[in-house]
Amino acid sequence: MTDEPTTLQVGDVVTVTIGPVAHGGHCVARHEGRVLFVRHVLTDERVQVRVTEEGPKGRYLRAEVVEIVEPSPFRVNPPCRFAGSCGGCDFQHVTVGEQRRLKAQVVREQLTRLGKVDWSDIDWSGEVEAVPDVDPELAGLRWRTRVRFAVDAAGRAGLVRHRSHEVIAIDDCVIAHSLVDVEEITTTQWPGVQEVSVTVSPDTDERSVQVGPARGRESLQRKAAGRSWQVSSGGFWQVHPQAADALVAAVMDLAQPQDGEHLVDLYGGVGLFAGVWGSRTGGRVDVVEGHRTAASDAEVNLADLPLARVHPMAVERFVVDQAALRPDVVVLDPPRVGAKRAVVAPVAAWRPRAVVYVACDPAALGRDVAYFAEFGYRLVALRAFDLFPMTHHVESVALFVLS
Numbered sequence: 001m002t003d004e005p006t007t008l009q010v011g012d013v014v015t016v017t018i019g020p021v022a023h024g025g026h027c028v029a030r031h032e033g034r035v036l037f038v039r040h041v042l043t044d045e046r047v048q049v050r051v052t053e054e055g056p057k058g059r060y061l062r063a064e065v066v067e068i069v070e071p072s073p074f075r076v077n078p079p080c081r082f083a084g085s086c087g088g089c090d091f092q093h094v095t096v097g098e099q100r101r102l103k104a105q106v107v108r109e110q111l112t113r114l115g116k117v118d119w120s121d122i123d124w125s126g127e128v129e130a131v132p133d134v135d136p137e138l139a140g141l142r143w144r145t146r147v148r149f150a151v152d153a154a155g156r157a158g159l160v161r162h163r164s165h166e167v168i169a170i171d172d173c174v175i176a177h178s179l180v181d182v183e184e185i186t187t188t189q190w191p192g193v194q195e196v197s198v199t200v201s202p203d204t205d206e207r208s209v210q211v212g213p214a215r216g217r218e219s220l221q222r223k224a225a226g227r228s229w230q231v232s233s234g235g236f237w238q239v240h241p242q243a244a245d246a247l248v249a250a251v252m253d254l255a256q257p258q259d260g261e262h263l264v265d266l267y268g269g270v271g272l273f274a275g276v277w278g279s280r281t282g283g284r285v286d287v288v289e290g291h292r293t294a295a296s297d298a299e300v301n302l303a304d305l306p307l308a309r310v311h312p313m314a315v316e317r318f319v320v321d322q323a324a325l326r327p328d329v330v331v332l333d334p335p336r337v338g339a340k341r342a343v344v345a346p347v348a349a350w351r352p353r354a355v356v357y358v359a360c361d362p363a364a365l366g367r368d369v370a371y372f373a374e375f376g377y378r379l380v381a382l383r384a385f386d387l388f389p390m391t392h393h394v395e396s397v398a399l400f401v402l403s
């Protein structure tokens with residue numbers, strides 16, 4: 001006999017065995033035919049959970065842990081005392097090595113399901129690669145060089161609870177770079193302010209504090225791939241201090257730049273990939289970047305490259321306006337939503353010898369893999385990197401060539 005409920009509702013507590021990890025930082029469990037997404041658990045654990053929310057049309061339920069009945073051998077005590085309440089990290093309870101295996105499973109599953117990928121044709125180690133830790137004694141910690149704090153009605157800065165606007169009071173964030181100085185920000189009063197963003201450059205020890213949504217021209221200097229980069233407030237730069245180097249190396253390794261080759265760098269930010277490409281090949285580079293300040297930074301950063309042009313405009317418009325281009329290689333590094341058909345189709349119509357796609361969301365990449373296949377480009381090689389330890393996020397770099 002069990003006194004557990006038979007028709008699950010929000011608030012019910014049941015005991016389940018946890019199934020595979022799913023995209024989004026949770027694992028899947030099943031109970032009486034219902035799918036539950038449970039955070040802060042691991043595959044094969046036996047866990048008592050409380051149902052917290054019903055998904056659209058009742059297709060699934062969300063649940064949180066009440067008690068771990070049988071823990072996984074990969075479970076650890078979270079290094080952060082706010083883990084579980086703060087919505088920032090998903091995997092603080094998992095060994096760092098197992099976090100990477102979970103992310104590799106998610107990449108494989110998303111590309112298989114959404115991209116219809118046949119893995120026998122693809123050069124991938126199957127691993128999510130580590131990048132060097134900021135402090136080797138603090139694996140997976142102190143890497144975040146940009147932190148956005150929410151400010152509550154009392155003017156106190158903190159981080160936000162998962163799927164909520166509630167601001168949690170904190171005095172540290174163990175993934176924040178030490179230059180961020182979380183304690184100083186969270187012990188300062190910020191009356192009438194909605195958010196405070198801190199960006200730091202460990203390359204130069206600079207720190208920028210932006211009150212409210214990032215604007216203005218304050219800029220930090222970054223160093224990567226043997227060059228210096230100006231990055232103004234609101235302009236994009238990878239948050240892990242090792243990320244830019246790791247991604248440049250992967251993109252160049254996959255694209256194999258040749259002397260004089262023409263690169264189009266879509267969603268180019270402050271010109272990272274174009275700058276390295278141009279300085280290695282001496283060829284033409286076109287950077288397309290929609291954020292005006294970032295595009296101005298790219299102009300500055302590429303000033304030594306006579307064949308570099310920066311196009312401060314939407315990628316969707318550039319690829320249509322410039323349908324006659326014939327670049328040798330295209331790099332695209334879109335935001336989380338991915339490139340979508342409206343960009344993939346015209347890029348494929350340029351007929352480049354290679355397309356390298358840098359993706360921060362494996363679901364968007366999976367969808368776009370299918371579009372590339374439709375327009376004659378097949379995925380041939382993949383690398384994936386753990387640029388966001390303790391969170392579910394993972395960065396992938398994919399190489400496409402003409403079928």
Ligand SMILES: C[S@@+](CC[C@H](N)C(=O)[O-])C[C@H]1O[C@@H](n2cnc3c(N)ncnc32)[C@H](O)[C@@H]1O
Nearest residue numbers: 236267268269272289290291314315333334335
């Ligand atoms: C993930 S970042 C990549 C930046 C750069 N490749 C790097 O590695 O530093 C994406 C960039 O695309 C820009 N962006 C987003 N949507 C865009 C669009 N539709 N058209 C042009 N740029 C866009 C953002 O401003 C941002 O700089």
